[in-house]
Amino acid sequence: MFPSKTYIERRYQLKKTLKSGLVIFPGNAESPMNYADNWYPFMQDSSFLYYTGINGIPNLYFLIDIDNDRDILFGNDATPEEMVWTGAAAPMADLAAKSGITSVKVVNELEAYVRQKKQKGQQIHYLSPYRADTKIRLAELLGIKLAEVDKNKSVNLIKAIVAQREIKSDEELVEIEKAVNTTVAMHTHAIKNTRPGRTELQIAGELQSIAIGGGGNIAFPIILTKNGQYLHVHATQNTLSEGDLVLCDCGAENAMGYTGDMTRTFPAGKKFNALQRNVYDIVLNAHNSAVAALKPGVHYKDLHLLAAKKLVEGLTDMGMMKGNADDAVAAGAHTLFFQCGLGHMMGLDIHDMENLGEHYVGYTPDLKKSTEFGLKSLRLGKALKENFVVTVEPGLYFNPFLIDAWRAEGKYTDFVNYDELEKMKNFGGIRVEEDFAITASGSRLLGKPLAKTPEAIEELKNS
Template structure:
């Protein structure tokens, strides 16, 4: 946990923003794998962690704005529990470390909520992303299960996002720690990949790096020789000469702050001429986006700038043609770049997206697009000092998409399909790094990791 004063200050800021009613924040439960006592790794809810810092299951907290009180709800360990888990700090002791003086048993929460409803108090809650928490809310608040997300408190959502979006120095230190571990994961992949091993064997080494550093993975490892499948997790596919490995991985510290980095490298140690040309296009687009980062700029515009740089490179390669700006405006580049340039990062690797992408990445005046490609841009709003985000352009040659567009004659003014056909078996390339927006620009977070084609080859 951070210092008590940090959690108290966070809750005070929240209370000043949401100034009436009752705020209910749910922690997460344990989840069983295949029978009750065989459990998945526990991960606490990030907003609960942000405001209360207690990393244990089966907790909830109430901030009663009308009656100026804060309560953590949960049941202390019984002797039967202690036999299996050993002694632990009490909930009361942990709550005190977060600056909360009052704890009550779990059963008292339902009674408090019923009284609040009867008294006409507004009960603010965040949209649930786990079925067990959704069911609790439905039962306690007598709200139909399928309507819960639409009934979540927009004032609370906006207040939480406003706070969590701006990273404090202690948070940035944790994020940099996570990125440092993630760099070590990437180096493990780049240095030890070899022809004949499987994707799973390589990913297992990365998993070990994350866990041995005291934390865990911030998301399931994406590691594949089929890099054109955007979120292709490792399988028993064997690495072969001439292929590239796309490795997108992230570590999470024991405080649950995330890192997220991607590198693409050749199995045999050297990029082919064609692979290197495409790699350099992606690298140039990433650098253009990095150079554009500053407070006040719309991230959507940074995304479109990167798209134009990708299209320029593809035009030089002969795969695209015509006016680059017009091609991007029409969405022709999305045959090769179907996703967004980046996302917020913090306590979640896709920070706060459980609260709704429209609230996290957009505003009332800047709405998320429904167009192919742009609809996958999670962040579009103007950047502010304190934001932490990823920059991850890529080029992906998806045979099914190429066939569909070619058959329908989509964007023939901008795409040379005959030349694109020669890249059907290419796969995909992505390069990703994490940045802090500063008062004057941006700063690369974490220790540097080689990313030019030549540097990657030297590591191989």
């Protein structure tokens, strides 16, 4: 945990913004895999974690009673019988004290407390739940129908949290960088230990052990595949062969819940072939161009479009696209190859605060989220600010199903050379991703440098 003053100040700022009401933060419960006592690794709700720092303990509630200036942790101390299974557990009062919370109540007092505040007409603030069990618990707690839970979420609370969490403190940047450095170690291992004859899952398992050894776990299921043409394919029993390109997108979550997220694409064998290197250089140029333009005040959507233009220019040089690059991007022709967004915010969530709603986190009332294919997948569009943490991850994905479908439809024939694309339908995909903190005048790469050029990747691979 950070020092208690960090959480006290965060809660003070939230109270100052909201001014009145009762804020309810349900912590997460355990989530069973296949029966009640066989759980997935526990992950605390990130907003609960942000305002309390209490991690690893399920079935807690945290309430901020703004009108009465009270912060209350609701949770039950572990019983001796429970500690037979779990070992010693700190009392709730000790956990609360570390967070600067002076009031602790048992969970069965929660409903009466909330009911009393509702009867007095106090406004209730809560976030829209992303877990079904949390939604059910909130409906019961508030005495409302399940269908009304999302409808009655507090937009003011969402906006207040976004305004706080999007700006990372120096303390947070230290923790994020720890997670990124563990992520760098994962990628270094992947590049050095991938070779023909090994399976994707063998390598992915080794990467997860590095994440766990770093004090936390993986931040999301590891994407490690020779089928990089598909955006989110997780590791399988596929055996790697000479000539395969391997796309590895993975990240570590550290002990305090902060995350890293990086991607490298590299050959299964010792070297890229000529075609792979040419396509890789296109993606790397788009990546470097977007990174060079990172600074406060720049709209991230414009960086996405800049990267898309660089991808189109490179594909045009290779004969796979034609015409004016700006026109191609404006028409959306690049989305045949680049179907996702350039990147996203990162912090306590790998897609930071995505559960609060991308239109609140990544956009503004004046900048609406697109509904167009490709651009609708851009999670962040608004102007960057100092101490934002963002990923930059352009890619080229040669999806044979999309190529065949769009060719049959006659889409973008003014910009796409479909005949030339036939040889690329078994190519795969390439993505390059790094994490950056926005500074006063530009950006700063987070974590230790990791091989990024084809030459550096080959050198690391064969060292």
